[in-house]
Amino acid sequence: MENSIDKNEMKFSSYAVFTDKVSGLSGNTSTVVVLDHPLSGRQMQDIASDLWQPATTFLWKEGNHWHVRWFAPDQEIGLCGHGSMAAVACLHDKGITDFDLHFNGGIISGGVENDRCYITLEIIPVVEELKIEDYLLKALKIPILGHYQTSNKNIILTDNQESVKSMRPNFEILRSSPIFGYAVTAPGDHCDFVSRTLVPHVHQLEDPATGSSHAALAPFWASRLHKTEMEAIQLSKRGGKFYLKMQGTTVRLSGDHDKLNAGTIYLR
Incomplete structure (x- = not known):
């Protein structure tokens, strides 16, 4: 995991996931913000409102576990599949290929197989x-x-x-x-x-x-x-x-993805 220059600087990268170039399908976009430490819900919501993505995904590591929260521009998202896929793509870019994402409702396992990202979700009956x-x-x-x-x-x-x-x-x-x-x-x-x-x-x-x-x-x-x-x-x-x-009782969702951009966010 990359270290930020100071606690007010955070790296981000944006991905389109569930894409299919052959069929002209652009997928869904999420900006992934990698944190050195968790922010408050209010801070995350403010950043998501500024970025105005369908979902902004916040990732941070505590001990051996990766934690994740997702925010739309106007409210927190309880479960976000495409944001999870973007998190998988981001961690894969950092050389991390097999992991679990911990969130308030449970655990999502993820990884990359044959260059295609996947996540495993509990089925919703x-x-x-x-x-x-x-x-x-x-x-x-x-x-x-x-x-x-x-x-x-x-x-x-x-x-x-x-x-x-x-x-x-x-x-x-x-x-x-x-x-x-x-x-x-x-x-x-x-x-x-x-x-x-x-x-x-x-x-x-x-x-x-x-x-x-x-x-x-x-x-x-x-x-x-x-x-x-x-x-x-x-x-x-x-x-x-x-x-x-x-x-x-689970389903594996797989799909293609594209990296769109990367940069730095400065916390106000």
Whole structure:
């Protein structure tokens, strides 16, 4: 780990993860800030607000453990898959190839295999199937075949890839419900399944490539397709490519990445 010149100077690097250059998928971006010591939540939030990334990832080491927290520009993120992938890419650049990331909700293992970053997440199972409310039909204006509650984002099942791709969500209507987010999904034309992640209560509204959504979508589709290894595409404006492998109660998410920039942050 590189030492900072003083306690007010921190190194950062930014990554796009879950990319696929062949298909023109740009993935999701996260700036990773490596700390000599943990900052307060307020300090981390201020930095994330300045950087204005979908997620700013803060990494620091205590003893033998790497610790991580993630912040959107307007609030802390409880679990961030693409931020974790960016942390893996950052540590790999420093020559660290096998490790665990400790966060408030548990431990994420990560590493690099065949030049592709991966993280292992606990699967997020469906809690129950819900009634398809009128507000969802009005907000999404696509066929809804099922609405499923999870402990993270709710899953909305629709009929085909084109419905997911062409959907024009009405976020004002979606905000009328307290549900934090939705993973809208369907079978894929050239992959196992496709999805989009809608988060109406935060500034971003739609996430480009979402690891936490796929921790729920992987078991959802594994049971329907009777497969333990799958490929998925997130049909956001930037787009994302995911390689998924079910491993009991966990799922390994793998993907390609690109380093975008690096520099120094000075703590105010």
